[in-house]
Amino acid sequence: MEIKRRKKGYDYGECEICNAYMEEKYIKQDFWIRGELIVVEDVPAGVCPQCGERVVKADVGRWITRLLENTEQIAKAPKISVPMIKFFDEEKTKV
Numbered sequence: 001m002e003i004k005r006r007k008k009g010y011d012y013g014e015c016e017i018c019n020a021y022m023e024e025k026y027i028k029q030d031f032w033i034r035g036e037l038i039v040v041e042d043v044p045a046g047v048c049p050q051c052g053e054r055v056v057k058a059d060v061g062r063w064i065t066r067l068l069e070n071t072e073q074i075a076k077a078p079k080i081s082v083p084m085i086k087f088f089d090e091e092k093t094k095v
């Protein structure tokens, strides 16, 4: 019997929460570093098609850590603006 060893990405196995088979996707991951929001694009991750749970490989995690330490590169990176809302809005404070 021939063993099929076709490399088709990394096997993330099953979701810990709902046991669905994880799919490999490239995601955007956000990090708060010293009060600054940094978004890392195209992070290879296993994503659960049912509950959205995400897992990254240990070496991917280590690489992200290295990217986030590169303050020079971060300073030169393009900026995006994000909406920021307050937890207590006008409506809710009226009792």
Ligand SMILES: [Zn+2]
Pocket: 015, 016, 017, 018, 019, 020, 048, 049, 050, 051, 052, 053
């Ligand atoms: Zn799941």
